[in-house]
Amino acid sequence: xxxxxxxxRDQQEVVGYFEVLDLIDEGYEHLPVSENGLxxxxxxxxxxxxxx
Numbered sequence: 001x002x003x004x005x006x007x008x009r010d011q012q013e014v015v016g017y018f019e020v021l022d023l024i025d026e027g028y029e030h031l032p033v034s035e036n037g038l039x040x041x042x043x044x045x046x047x048x049x050x051x052x
Contacts, residue, residue, distance in 0.1 A: 012049040020045045 020041055024031065031037055 009049050013046065016045040016048050 023041070023044065031041075
């Protein structure tokens, strides 16, 4: 899938959502449960929908 061609924000968010789910699934034991840790996950979730 070519992520750069996703123009709809919903599509972009879904890609970020699945990537964050994979990140959590693969390394939940090492992810900090803190304000900064949650902010990092949120930033990862929205990384394809942020416009420059």
